[in-house]
Amino acid sequence: MLSFLLRRLLTFVPTFIGVTIVSFVFIRLLPGDPILLLAGERGVGEERYAELIKQFGFDQPIWRQYIDYLGGVLQGDLGTSFVTKKPVVTEFFALFPATVELSLCAIILSVALGIPAGVIAAVNRGKFFDQALMTTALVGYSMPIFWWALLLIIVFSSGLGWTPVSGRISFMFFFDNVTGFMLIDSLLSGQKGAFLSAVRHLILPTIVLATIPLAIIARQTRSAMLEVLGEDYVRTARAKGLSPLKVNGQHALRNAMIPVITVIGLSIGTLMAGAILTETIFSWPGIGKWMVDSIFRRDYQVVQGGLLMIASIIMIVNLTVDVLYGWINPKIRKG
Amino acid sequence: MKKHFKLASVAAAAMLTASTAMADGTLVYCSEGSPEGFDAALYTSGTTFDASSKAIYSRLAEFDTGTTNVIPGLAESWDVSEDGLEYTFHLRPGVKFHTTEYFTPTRDMNADDVIFTFERQGDEANPFNKVSGGTWEYYNGMSMPSLIKEIVKVDDLTVKFVLNRPEAPMIANLAMDFASVVSKEYADAMLAAGTPENVNQMPVGTGPFQFVGYQKDAVVRYAANPDFFRGKADVDNLIFAITPDAAVRYQKLKAGECHVMPYPNPADVEAMRADADINLTEQEGLNVGYLAYNSMVAPFDNPEVRKALNMAMNKQAIIDVVFQGAGQIAKNPIPPTIWSYNDAVQDDMYDPVKAKAMLDAAGVSDLEMKIWAMPVQRPYNPNARRMAELIQEDFGKVGVKAEVVSYEWGEYLSRSKDKDRDGAVLLGWTGDNGDPDNFLAVLLGCDGVGGSNRAQWCHEPFQKLIDAAKQESDPAKRTALYEEAQVVFKEQAPWATIAHSIVHMPLRNEVQGYKIDPLGGHIFYGVSLK
Numbered sequence: 001m002l003s004f005l006l007r008r009l010l011t012f013v014p015t016f017i018g019v020t021i022v023s024f025v026f027i028r029l030l031p032g033d034p035i036l037l038l039a040g041e042r043g044v045g046e047e048r049y050a051e052l053i054k055q056f057g058f059d060q061p062i063w064r065q066y067i068d069y070l071g072g073v074l075q076g077d078l079g080t081s082f083v084t085k086k087p088v089v090t091e092f093f094a095l096f097p098a099t100v101e102l103s104l105c106a107i108i109l110s111v112a113l114g115i116p117a118g119v120i121a122a123v124n125r126g127k128f129f130d131q132a133l134m135t136t137a138l139v140g141y142s143m144p145i146f147w148w149a150l151l152l153i154i155v156f157s158s159g160l161g162w163t164p165v166s167g168r169i170s171f172m173f174f175f176d177n178v179t180g181f182m183l184i185d186s187l188l189s190g191q192k193g194a195f196l197s198a199v200r201h202l203i204l205p206t207i208v209l210a211t212i213p214l215a216i217i218a219r220q221t222r223s224a225m226l227e228v229l230g231e232d233y234v235r236t237a238r239a240k241g242l243s244p245l246k247v248n249g250q251h252a253l254r255n256a257m258i259p260v261i262t263v264i265g266l267s268i269g270t271l272m273a274g275a276i277l278t279e280t281i282f283s284w285p286g287i288g289k290w291m292v293d294s295i296f297r298r299d300y301q302v303v304q305g306g307l308l309m310i311a312s313i314i315m316i317v318n319l320t321v322d323v324l325y326g327w328i329n330p331k332i333r334k335g
Numbered sequence: 336m337k338k339h340f341k342l343a344s345v346a347a348a349a350m351l352t353a354s355t356a357m358a359d360g361t362l363v364y365c366s367e368g369s370p371e372g373f374d375a376a377l378y379t380s381g382t383t384f385d386a387s388s389k390a391i392y393s394r395l396a397e398f399d400t401g402t403t404n405v406i407p408g409l410a411e412s413w414d415v416s417e418d419g420l421e422y423t424f425h426l427r428p429g430v431k432f433h434t435t436e437y438f439t440p441t442r443d444m445n446a447d448d449v450i451f452t453f454e455r456q457g458d459e460a461n462p463f464n465k466v467s468g469g470t471w472e473y474y475n476g477m478s479m480p481s482l483i484k485e486i487v488k489v490d491d492l493t494v495k496f497v498l499n500r501p502e503a504p505m506i507a508n509l510a511m512d513f514a515s516v517v518s519k520e521y522a523d524a525m526l527a528a529g530t531p532e533n534v535n536q537m538p539v540g541t542g543p544f545q546f547v548g549y550q551k552d553a554v555v556r557y558a559a560n561p562d563f564f565r566g567k568a569d570v571d572n573l574i575f576a577i578t579p580d581a582a583v584r585y586q587k588l589k590a591g592e593c594h595v596m597p598y599p600n601p602a603d604v605e606a607m608r609a610d611a612d613i614n615l616t617e618q619e620g621l622n623v624g625y626l627a628y629n630s631m632v633a634p635f636d637n638p639e640v641r642k643a644l645n646m647a648m649n650k651q652a653i654i655d656v657v658f659q660g661a662g663q664i665a666k667n668p669i670p671p672t673i674w675s676y677n678d679a680v681q682d683d684m685y686d687p688v689k690a691k692a693m694l695d696a697a698g699v700s701d702l703e704m705k706i707w708a709m710p711v712q713r714p715y716n717p718n719a720r721r722m723a724e725l726i727q728e729d730f731g732k733v734g735v736k737a738e739v740v741s742y743e744w745g746e747y748l749s750r751s752k753d754k755d756r757d758g759a760v761l762l763g764w765t766g767d768n769g770d771p772d773n774f775l776a777v778l779l780g781c782d783g784v785g786g787s788n789r790a791q792w793c794h795e796p797f798q799k800l801i802d803a804a805k806q807e808s809d810p811a812k813r814t815a816l817y818e819e820a821q822v823v824f825k826e827q828a829p830w831a832t833i834a835h836s837i838v839h840m841p842l843r844n845e846v847q848g849y850k851i852d853p854l855g856g857h858i859f860y861g862v863s864l865k
Contacts, residue, residue: 036745041764042379042476043748043787052470084371085468085535094551150582158586165587168553171363171574177550283578285552298745 008322015315020073023307024066027300034082034298056082069304078305083297088305092287096309097180098168099286102278103271105206110214111264115253117214118221118260122229123248133218140215145274149208149281156204163203166283170197205282209274213267220263224256231255265321360571362846362859365578365593369552372467373538375512376456379472384512385857386555386575391433392515392540393564395424395449396506400858401850403621403673403769405510409444409541409564419501419808424449426492431562432518433545437537440520444541446494450486451519457483463522466531473513477767501806503813504770511768512856516541543568543860552577569848569863585841588613594843594864597857601659601717607841618851619672620838623665623774624715624763625830626706626726627789629756634699641828643693644759645683647733648726648831657722658834665832667821669774672853673766674810675817680825682832691733702735705758707751711744714836714855715763722833723761751789759831760789769854771817775801779829790829797823 035044035052044052053059057068072079078088117137121130157165164170168182175189183202186194228234229252237247276288287306294302368382375388388394397408407413410424430444455463456474463469474480482502487495498505508514521539525531538546541564544557555575559568576593578584584596585603589610599607607615628635628644635641650664666682669675694702708723709716716722720741727737740758742750751760767773777783780801781793797820804816840851847863 031743031746033745033749036748038379039472039748040379041748041762041787042472043752044472044476045786048475055468055470080468082468085377085532086372091551150586153583153586158589161590165590165592166578166583167576167592171361171554171556171576174548174556281580281583283553283576283580283583285550285577289579290552 005323008319012315012319016312017070019308019311019315020070020304021066023304023311024069026307027295027298027303028062030295030298032298034300037298038083073308078308079301081294081299081302083294083299083302088301089309091290091302092306092309094180095285095287095290098182098284099275099279099288101181101183102202102205102209102284102286103268103275105202106209106271106274107213107264107268109206109210110217110267113210114214114217115221115260117218119225119248119253121218121222122225123244125226130222134222137215137218140211141219143211145208145211145277146281148211149204149278152204152207153281164197164201166201166281168198168201168284169194170201173197205278205284208281209271209278212274213264213271216263216267217260221256221260224259225252228252228256360864361574362570362572362595362862362864363574363576363593364857364859365584365587365596366555366575366857367577367581367584367598368579369577370549370555370575372535373546373549374467374517374535375515376452376471376474376517377467377469377535379476381855387538388512388515388542389856389858390542390544390557390573391538391546392517392542393430394510394514394516395426396510398510398769398852398854400852400861403766403853405506405769408510409449409516413506415808419503419806420498422496422498422505423489424494424496426494427564428492430541430564432521432541433539433560434562435537435539435545435547437533438518438521438524438539440518440539442520444516444518445491446488447491448516448519449494450488451522452514452516453479453483453486455517455522456513462526463531463534467535471513473511473767477508477511477513479508501808503805503808504768504772507768507770507773544573547572563860565860568860570859573859588841588843591843594846595849595857595859595862596841599839599841601661604659604661604839607839612844614842614844614846616840616842616849616851618838618840618853619663619670620714620836621670621672621766621769621853621855622713622715622763622836623668623670623832624662624713624722624761624834624836625665625668625832626759626761627830628759628828629754630790630792630829631754632757634697634702635759637697638827639693639697640699641831642683643690643697643699643733644730644735645828645831646686646693647690647735648729648833649685650682650833651685652729653722653725654834656725657716657718658836661717661837661839662834663837665835666825668779668824668830668832669771669817669821670766670835670853673769673771673774675771675814675821677818677821679818680821683825683828687729687732694733694735700734704730704735704737705740706730706737707747707758707760708739708741709744709747709761710741713763713765714838715765715834716761717836719761752786754785754791756791761833762789765855767854771813772801772805775817775820775824776805779824792827792829794823794827794829797827 035049057065080087117133121133124130153165156163173191173194175191178185178188182198186198234247234252237251275286276292279286279288291306370383370386371378373387375384394408395410396405399406409427409430411427412425414423432440432444455461456471457480482498484497484499489495518539522534525533543560543563545560547556547558549555557573559571561567578587581598581600585599587593588596607613628641630636654662654664667677667680706723706726709719723739727739730737764774764778777787779788779792781798784791784793800816800820804813807813838851842849845864847865849862852858
């Protein structure tokens with residue numbers, strides 16, 4: 001196990017260096033001079049331009065800039081945004097919990113609804129319920145997020161007044177940012193109504209962000225279930241006289257879950273992409289919008305630092321999963 | 336931010352049901368973006384100025400809200416020497432800096448604060464010059480380093496600016512956001528504590544609202560400054576609810592989750608006008624959108640050709656299509672909200688037949704040209720590509736074959752400065768300080784050729800007028816000079832002046848006393864809720 005872990009950790013190093021190179025080069029490949037963009041119509045004189053180039057270190061050869069950057073990264077310094085003049089790490093950790101909170105809620109909702117919907121559709125294959133569910137899933141999958149979000153806001157927020165339009169919590173509440181997770185912080189604050197307000201603010205963005213993964217999970221569960229339901233051991237279970245609930249729930253679903261879990265894992269990555277739009281519409285202060293704004297402003301430090309942070313987190317999650325697989329299944333560990 | 340403060344009194348009113356609940360005396364503004372920081376001199380965006388200088392700080396002189404007129408601010412009065420080289424400011428006594436949970440001032444604002452405000456921006460030896468990555472864009476952009484010779488403390492309440500050359504817009508310059516006066520005492524305390532960047536992150540000013548807290552990309556909180564020298568604000572709390580999407584801002588306004596929102600979608604304006612809960616206010620913006628010919632390249636070096644092209648352009652169609660009603664035809668290079676706007680100037684009439692005849696008379700036939708369309712949206716040009724296509728069509732009717740080109744925004748700005756640039760450029764300008772010099776000298780002065788003067792137009796009679804106006808301190812004489820300069824501009828037609836935007840500002844009906852700032856800011860002092 002130890003040698004397996006070491007092998008995995010060793011692959012971590014070149015991947016990490018690769019990510020630093022890709023994130024560093026990616027933003028520089030985009031056309032657009034950050035200083036000219038920052039100056040806008042007002043422009044900047046030649047002398048001043050040269051001064052700023054020097055101040056930001058852009059006068060150095062590209063490899064030198066990269067070495068300086070890498071040196072900073074190894075010391076935990078991802079640089080400073082030249083738009084906000086604040087350290088990238090500070091900005092990232094101020095926003096990341098909001099994205100995680102929203103993504104977690106969305107994945108929980110899509111799993112909680114997607115799996116039962118897929119099972120029910122598979123069991124009722126070809127019937128009205130199956131067709132209705134799968135059509136709804138297809139609509140959900142194809143729904144433009146922007147349009148869907150605005151529709152929900154217009155109906156449930158402006159029209160019925162059931163949910164707030166946007167934000168993470170009502171402005172009435174103001175408390176210490178302990179974990180950055182509003183659901184937890186609102187509970188810790190002890191302020192009456194704060195938790196409920198945070199929940200209410202989560203409803204619409206969670207529904208919007210969960211829509212696509214929910215549709216995918218439902219469809220995947222249905223097809224995996226259909227495959228399993230035709231297997232001999234399911235027929236045997238039925239022949240033994242087990243109740244349909246036990247056959248479908250215990251025998252079929254458990255085996256159908258393997259591909260579904262893979263899809264759920266992949267959905268977590270795609271949630272980040274969905275979060276960019278969802279965060280913008282619902283004024284949700286997460287990293288998706290922060291990264292997009294920074295790309296438009298050519299804020300090199302933020303883009304490369306943000307990409308590196310996200311990639312590192314995904315790498316750590318993958319590493320953990322690999323280690324867990326290796327722990328559970330000796331075949332992988334020794335392979 | 337470590338310290339946050341609890342609004343325990345309002346927590347009890349926890350919104351169990353209504354999403355519309357807002358505390359009495361709390362004004363919520365759905366702002367369009369996040370402030371980059373709170374020390375205005377470090378930044379250039381209007382969004383940051385709204386959240387920092389407009390709310391938290393004051394300046395020696397200030398713009399009277401709703402106008403571009405300059406009124407006394409932290410300086411009660413000022414004297415200008417005969418030669419226009421010395422400005423002596425007499426500071427208002429008893430002005431308090433904010434007392435907050437993180438700072439308690441021990442003295443009133445004085446000349447040391449004023450000197451520190453400018454020295455940190457101009458003097459590289461000042462310990463604050465490099466704090467927070469300061470590049471002091473506006474200070475440099477307004478040529479302060481070459482303009483200011485020295486700033487002298489005469490006594491605690493008197494400070495003198497000595498200039499290297501006369502500069503009539505000096506007072507207006509000092510009313511700009513970058514000139515917001517910061518507390519030297521607070522800055523020194525933060526430097527001693529090893530946290531100088533707190534001056535930017537936890538600001539202390541003398542303005543109408545004091546900073547309470549900022550949750551990045553979500554909300555900025557302020558409380559009314561009880562000691563504000565013009566009197567405490569009518570609302571007790573001010574909240575900036577950061578809402579980047581215009582459609583969502585509108586929904587929040589409708590739902591009563593905010594009282595004021597900026598920058599509505601043009602498509603929503605009519606619905607807002609019809610909404611009984613919303614008061615849609617509007618005013619011309621302090622901007623101009625134009626098409627700049629390259630007056631150094633034939634045949635655009637001939638004013639008759641430029642004028643003919645201007646007459647070929649159907650500006651009303653542009654206003655209708657591109658601005659969807661949120662704009663008005665521009666005839667002068669400065670907007671009507673600026674003093675010295677010459678309303679007597681006649682615009683070039685839309686007359687394609689006459690335009691064609693003028694081109695023929697100038698010996699121009701089968702002309703081919705490029706029209707540069709900006710790749711970004713601006714208030715003075717919400718859709719440059721569409722605008723360029725309309726102009727292309729108009730020019731086609733007079734036999735001019737135009738090709739529409741565009742570049743990435745940074746490239747566009749850079750390449751359009753070239754003196755031998757091929758084609759006419761769509762661009763525009765939003766005023767900084769309400770002074771005509773900020774438009775005419777920057778955009779049309781000889782110094783700007785190869786730079787901000789995209790028409791590459793250096794016309795001696797025009798230059799003489801704006802130079803004379805810059806050195807003249809008598810407002811009436813300056814007005815006359817600028818009025819004449821606009822006449823010369825119109826005769827020479829280095830640009831086709833296209834449009835000034837119309838700013839729409841939807842407010843909920845309970846909002847009283849809000850005035851649209853012609854300089855583009857959003858100011859909440861003087862606003863109350865009924």
